[in-house]
Amino acid sequence: xxxxxxxxxxxxxxxxxxxxxxxxxxxxxxxxxxxxxxxxxxxxxxxxxxxxxxxxxxxxxxxxxxxxxxxxxxxxxxxxxxxxxxxxxxxxxxxxxxxxxxxxxxxxxxxxxxxxxxxxxxxxxxxxxxxxxxxxxxxxxxxxxxxxxxxxxxxxxxxxxx
Numbered sequence: 001x002x003x004x005x006x007x008x009x010x011x012x013x014x015x016x017x018x019x020x021x022x023x024x025x026x027x028x029x030x031x032x033x034x035x036x037x038x039x040x041x042x043x044x045x046x047x048x049x050x051x052x053x054x055x056x057x058x059x060x061x062x063x064x065x066x067x068x069x070x071x072x073x074x075x076x077x078x079x080x081x082x083x084x085x086x087x088x089x090x091x092x093x094x095x096x097x098x099x100x101x102x103x104x105x106x107x108x109x110x111x112x113x114x115x116x117x118x119x120x121x122x123x124x125x126x127x128x129x130x131x132x133x134x135x136x137x138x139x140x141x142x143x144x145x146x147x148x149x150x151x152x153x154x155x156x157x158x159x160x161x162x
Contacts, residue, residue: 013111028144035151054113062116082126091150
């Protein structure tokens with residue numbers, strides 16, 4: 001299986017606060033470097049925006065997200081209404097995107113209230129990690145672990161046990 005160079009960008013709203021999540025995120029970010037270029041951009045939302053309505057917060061977060069994405073990025077939202085994958089199917093999905101010569105896949109973890117309509121319109125795809133609800137901070141760790149798992153599956157490594 002041939003791989004093309006794809007870069008992955010994970011955009012997250014506000015910094016991760018809990019040290020155990022930060023430690024786990026660091027572990028999987030370092031492991032991913034063996035497979036791909038994976039960058040994480042944390043968008044800090046000013047406190048005055050947090051005092052607005054939920055919809056206004058989503059709109060403002062959307063504006064900040066648009067500053068980070070390029071016209072040819074393949075944009076995937078981590079969204080509760082997205083498609084659910086098994087780990088194997090997620091790895092195949094990643095492989096298909098790599099083989100389609102996509103230069104950069106951008107995954108976005110929104111804030112606590114989701115995404116603005118403008119971000120939904122721009123998105124190429126939506127993925128749900130589970131039918132369960134997780135905090136948007138925990139999703140960061142879960143997603144990076146699954147991304148790492150996907151690459152170990154693609155390389156035929158023993159991290160993933162079927």
